[in-house]
Amino acid sequence: MSIAVSFQGVARHFGAVRAVDGVDIDIAEGEFFAMLGPSGSGKTTCLRLIAGFEQPTAGSIRLFGAEVRDLPPYRRAVNTVFQDYALFPHLNVRDNVAYGLMIAGQPRAARHRAAEEALEMVALPGYGARKPSELSGGQRQRVALARALVNKPRVLLLDEPLGALDLKLREAMQDELKSLQRRLGITFVFVTHDQGEALSMADRVAVFNEGRIVQVGAPEDIYYRPEVPFVADFVGSSNILPPALTGLPRIAAIRPEAVRLAGTGLRATVTAASFLGAATRITLDAGGTRLTALLPRGAARPEVGAAVHLDWDAADLHQMAGGA
Amino acid sequence: MRSDRAPLWLRIAAGGGLLFLHLPILLIFVYAFTTEERTYQWPPPGLTLHWFGAAWNRPDIWAALGLSVKVASISTVIALVLGTLCAAAVSRSRFFGREVISLLVILPIALPGIITGISLRSAFSLAEIPFSFWTIVLGHATFCVVVVYNNAVARFRRVSGNLVEASMDLGANAFQTFRFVILPNIATALLAGGMLAFALSFDEVIVTTFTAGQQQTLPIWMLEELVRPRQRPVTNVVAMVVVIVTFLPILGAYYLTRGTDTVAGSGK
Numbered sequence: 001m002s003i004a005v006s007f008q009g010v011a012r013h014f015g016a017v018r019a020v021d022g023v024d025i026d027i028a029e030g031e032f033f034a035m036l037g038p039s040g041s042g043k044t045t046c047l048r049l050i051a052g053f054e055q056p057t058a059g060s061i062r063l064f065g066a067e068v069r070d071l072p073p074y075r076r077a078v079n080t081v082f083q084d085y086a087l088f089p090h091l092n093v094r095d096n097v098a099y100g101l102m103i104a105g106q107p108r109a110a111r112h113r114a115a116e117e118a119l120e121m122v123a124l125p126g127y128g129a130r131k132p133s134e135l136s137g138g139q140r141q142r143v144a145l146a147r148a149l150v151n152k153p154r155v156l157l158l159d160e161p162l163g164a165l166d167l168k169l170r171e172a173m174q175d176e177l178k179s180l181q182r183r184l185g186i187t188f189v190f191v192t193h194d195q196g197e198a199l200s201m202a203d204r205v206a207v208f209n210e211g212r213i214v215q216v217g218a219p220e221d222i223y224y225r226p227e228v229p230f231v232a233d234f235v236g237s238s239n240i241l242p243p244a245l246t247g248l249p250r251i252a253a254i255r256p257e258a259v260r261l262a263g264t265g266l267r268a269t270v271t272a273a274s275f276l277g278a279a280t281r282i283t284l285d286a287g288g289t290r291l292t293a294l295l296p297r298g299a300a301r302p303e304v305g306a307a308v309h310l311d312w313d314a315a316d317l318h319q320m321a322g323g324a
Numbered sequence: 325m326r327s328d329r330a331p332l333w334l335r336i337a338a339g340g341g342l343l344f345l346h347l348p349i350l351l352i353f354v355y356a357f358t359t360e361e362r363t364y365q366w367p368p369p370g371l372t373l374h375w376f377g378a379a380w381n382r383p384d385i386w387a388a389l390g391l392s393v394k395v396a397s398i399s400t401v402i403a404l405v406l407g408t409l410c411a412a413a414v415s416r417s418r419f420f421g422r423e424v425i426s427l428l429v430i431l432p433i434a435l436p437g438i439i440t441g442i443s444l445r446s447a448f449s450l451a452e453i454p455f456s457f458w459t460i461v462l463g464h465a466t467f468c469v470v471v472v473y474n475n476a477v478a479r480f481r482r483v484s485g486n487l488v489e490a491s492m493d494l495g496a497n498a499f500q501t502f503r504f505v506i507l508p509n510i511a512t513a514l515l516a517g518g519m520l521a522f523a524l525s526f527d528e529v530i531v532t533t534f535t536a537g538q539q540q541t542l543p544i545w546m547l548e549e550l551v552r553p554r555q556r557p558v559t560n561v562v563a564m565v566v567v568i569v570t571f572l573p574i575l576g577a578y579y580l581t582r583g584t585d586t587v588a589g590s591g592k
Binding site: 051052053072073074078079080082084086087088089090099100102103104147148151 | 484486487489490491492493494495496497500504505508509
């Protein structure tokens with residue numbers, strides 16, 4: 001499988017701010033790749049570097065093997081779905097979708113046909129004559145998607161594509177994006193601060209912090225085998241245990257759902273308990289270390305202030321490389 | 325607590341204010357039809373359409389009108405180009421002194437015309453530029469630019485930078501982006517700004533007095549005509565024409581900006 005997007009030592013500094021500070025990535029062709037991180041972690045800047053809206057301060061960016069450092073956005077085989085969709089307010093939906101084809105010089109009839117096909121693909125057939133202002137947020141998002149895909153890009157960039165949608169719509173769009181990507185076989189690179197979105201959609205996830213990638217891997221690796229405390233904490237809020245509590249040589253992470261109450265094991269005090277529906281989350285204090293545990297439905301719920309013992313399978317405890 | 329009708333005294337006051345503003349203009353219209361040519365006498369002793377024909381046959385009026393139209397057109401074109409570029413720069417990028425530049429651009433319209441006039445006149449004579457058609461145009465352009473700039477800058481702020489990026493992302497170069505995305509979004513603002521600029525230039529007196537040589541624009545012609553005792557109502561006929569020529573663009577500009585504000589605002 002060939003490499004679609006490749007970063008080598010890429011940096012982008014804005015004055016003294018190191019938005020992106022030495023990033024290496026290889027994104028395979030046909031991959032659904034997520035860049036996950038808190039705001040200001042450099043993930044959006046990386047996306048803009050691929051699109052060509054930003055120039056790297058240092059390093060090399062290759063698209064399908066070719067250096068694109070000095071290529072303007074309009075000469076790159078990538079298209080972007082913008083966070084606020086950026087639909088052209090003066091054009092109707094059809095002309096919005098056909099914009100790229102119009103620029104490419106396709107005759108009117110052909111590009112209108114292609115636009116209508118693209119609108120069908122995103123489940124908006126017959127919406128061509130409407131203005132973007134007449135559409136709901138979810139519909140605008142689909143138009144933005146159609147407008148990008150109609151150009152048959154080799155890489156599709158999505159900047160927080162589901163950020164502005166409500167929960168129900170977001171979940172539906174997650175499945176839809178995923179199946180669309182499978183069907184088209186295009187490389188999708190998307191940026192999100194929502195770990196659930198990254199884990200559920202992506203083939204691989206890169207976790208960003210302070211301008212660097214701290215871990216790249218499959219969603220399962222990121223979730224169950226965090227390499228640094230930042231990943232453990234940011235993705236799924238793991239418990240981070242110092243060596244004193246585990247007897248291991250290094251600090252270790254364990255997911256809340258892997259912690260159970262037992263007759264023997266680590267002594268802890270329950271400080272809070274909240275019912276979440278499918279589970280109960282309890283907060284514990286073990287000799288000064290704060291822990292959370294997710295107890296499955298039906299498990300006995302301890303009183304706040306009760307002394308309990310905590311246990312887990314050794315396999316669920318994951319030692320980290322250390323560092324911050 | 326809102327009543328549908330304003331109190332009586334408020335309505336009378338409003339009516340009085342409107343009368344005060346517009347009655348003199350009506351008088352000018354009435355005197356265009358009077359039979360008395362030397363003094364403005366009320367009520368007019370008789371009504372006639374004679375002065376319209378008289379005005380039509382005066383070559384000096386046609387010359388002045390032609391000059392005014394030419395000056396206003398060219399000043400407007402200059403203002404459209406410079407004002408748009410300036411607005412694009414100020415709204416698109418952040419740079420040191422941006423606010424200062426914005427203020428400096430707007431300043432000429434706040435300055436009394438007489439200051440603009442005097443400073444231009446001394447600048448022209450310092451540079452030994454002879455007064456001509458072009459010095460009038462330059463004088464008018466100083467305040468026409470402001471009107472275009474003000475209209476354009478408000479609209480530019482609404483054309484988000486994202487639209488430009490989206491256009492580039494979809495394959496359009498800078499020129500195509502301007503042609504297909506920026507221009508359609510600012511066109512009505514430019515048209516409105518251009519119409520206002522034209523109207524401003526068309527009836528300008530003060531700056532023109534300082535920057536014109538022997539040329540007479542229409543307002544200057546009217547001013548000179550008033551001191552002569554002959555054919556006075558002809559001036560009133562011309563005044564009517566000036567009112568109509570300047571009023572229509574202003575009205576048009578008002579409707580243009582009003583109509584598109586809601587559309588462009590909600591089209592995010």
